[in-house]
Amino acid sequence: MPEASASVPTSAQELDELPRPTGLSDVKGWFHPADQVLFDWFLSRQLSREEPGDLLELGAYLGKSAIFMGGYLRPGETFTVCDLFDSPAPDDANSKEMNRSYATLTRRAFEANYRSFHERLPAIVQAPSSGITSHVRPESCRFVHIDASHLFEHVHADIAAARRLLTPGGVVVLDDFRAEHCPGVAAATWGAVATTGLKPLCITATKFYGTWGAYHDAREALGVFLAGRGDMWHGAEEVAGHPMIRISGAKAVQPAQPVVRSPKGRGLASLLGRRG
Numbered sequence: 001m002p003e004a005s006a007s008v009p010t011s012a013q014e015l016d017e018l019p020r021p022t023g024l025s026d027v028k029g030w031f032h033p034a035d036q037v038l039f040d041w042f043l044s045r046q047l048s049r050e051e052p053g054d055l056l057e058l059g060a061y062l063g064k065s066a067i068f069m070g071g072y073l074r075p076g077e078t079f080t081v082c083d084l085f086d087s088p089a090p091d092d093a094n095s096k097e098m099n100r101s102y103a104t105l106t107r108r109a110f111e112a113n114y115r116s117f118h119e120r121l122p123a124i125v126q127a128p129s130s131g132i133t134s135h136v137r138p139e140s141c142r143f144v145h146i147d148a149s150h151l152f153e154h155v156h157a158d159i160a161a162a163r164r165l166l167t168p169g170g171v172v173v174l175d176d177f178r179a180e181h182c183p184g185v186a187a188a189t190w191g192a193v194a195t196t197g198l199k200p201l202c203i204t205a206t207k208f209y210g211t212w213g214a215y216h217d218a219r220e221a222l223g224v225f226l227a228g229r230g231d232m233w234h235g236a237e238e239v240a241g242h243p244m245i246r247i248s249g250a251k252a253v254q255p256a257q258p259v260v261r262s263p264k265g266r267g268l269a270s271l272l273g274r275r276g
């Protein structure tokens, strides 16, 4: 969630007139290289271990993180994206948040961006994230990215939904869990750690990664991976009795980027380059 929207389009017309992206860096949004490295690590690990499950994102904006996640979808799996887009928010506080940060967002712009990289759109739920459990089966998701409203009540409910929708070993990621301008996310995140058994795997400057499942193996494997990277610092922390990795990735080198489909939509896969 942006504190200021200086780098995003300022009118619906401007949004519609944006040139089609030629790479992920052309898609406006908030998805930093360190988090791209971690999404890549967690999602690739799930693929290499053949962990079954679908993908879910709450809060897509123009699709930056969704486009990235869509590259880790296997045949037969579902990627669900939930966003209000240009629909009204469910309450006044959320409405104020939408007007302040995403006033020019349209579903059309998201879809155009997504289709620049992927053959098929994800399953789109254009509605408040509070209703997501009516659209996604319990225990069906291996990875859930929570990045919708940043108000406590909404994030608290999104975390409860994620707990219900994740597979036993699934990973949940929470955006902006420590930012000054959205203290409700911090309260909801650490509240879930303190009261629901959510275990922190790691944190970056912008995102929290956790699981309600087994986490020692994943955390240890992540530590080994990070030890081999010269571009990302990491250290050990303990929170509420849970060991956790803290990552500083200001100089992180971003992983392979999603490939833009050919202008005529022929031939090029929508998958991330290195996964082919």
Ligand SMILES: C[S@@+](CC[C@H](N)C(=O)[O-])C[C@H]1O[C@@H](n2cnc3c(N)ncnc32)[C@H](O)[C@@H]1O
Binding pocket: 001, 002, 028, 029, 030, 031, 058, 059, 060, 061, 062, 063, 064, 065, 066, 082, 083, 084, 085, 089, 090, 094, 098, 102, 105, 127, 128, 129, 130, 147, 148, 149, 150, 154
């Ligand atoms: C921070 S942006 C998402 C950024 C995106 N994940 C990225 O990587 O660029 C938050 C999004 O959440 C959506 N949103 C806000 N409140 C919501 C709610 N109650 N339910 C569903 N979506 C919501 C907004 O429309 C906006 O697109």
